[in-house]
Amino acid sequence: MKKVRKGVEEEQIRRLIGEACKARRRAYAPYSRFRVGAAVLSKDGRVFVGCNVENASYGLTVCAERVAIGNAITQGAREFVAIAVVYSARREAVPCGACRQVLREFGGEMYVISATTRGKYRVRRLSDLLPGSFGGEELRE
Numbered sequence: 001m002k003k004v005r006k007g008v009e010e011e012q013i014r015r016l017i018g019e020a021c022k023a024r025r026r027a028y029a030p031y032s033r034f035r036v037g038a039a040v041l042s043k044d045g046r047v048f049v050g051c052n053v054e055n056a057s058y059g060l061t062v063c064a065e066r067v068a069i070g071n072a073i074t075q076g077a078r079e080f081v082a083i084a085v086v087y088s089a090r091r092e093a094v095p096c097g098a099c100r101q102v103l104r105e106f107g108g109e110m111y112v113i114s115a116t117t118r119g120k121y122r123v124r125r126l127s128d129l130l131p132g133s134f135g136g137e138e139l140r141e
């Protein structure tokens with residue numbers, strides 16, 4: 001039987017972490033030297049990756065998660081099951097608040113796989129990381 005952790009198959013988790021680690025190696029982070037990788041899994045089983053892209057005008061920096069989502073949307077994926085985020089720290093990687101909101105647009109219940117570069121990880125629901133969130137439904141009231 002396939003091992004499932006909180007609704008995501010272990011195999012998918014490993015695949016996403018692996019892809020996020022590969023993407024992280026391509027991070028453009030000459031200012032912070034803090035490299036981040038992300039890999040998002042769409043409902044149809046495709047994986048899209050992103051890394052952080054910094055800028056000399058610091059505020060223009062884009063996080064790895066948002067690059068991954070932009071990449072996925074560009075290729076026609078709209079619904080996501082899970083995202084893995086990887087950086088090198090003692091604690092497993094978490095998406096920043098802005099990225100949580102961007103992820104929420106495309107799947108409030110998606111799983112967020114927080115990983116370290118050494119493969120340690122934890123799985124949480126986005127709705128637990130961003131409770132009581134704002135979404136498009138609000139605008140249609």
Ligand code: THU
Pocket residue numbers: 029032034035036051052053054061062063064065094095096099
């Ligand atoms: N960063 C991400 O890519 N994702 C996050 O969720 C947190 C922060 C990047 C932005 C910047 O290039 C570097 O990490 C330091 O903040």
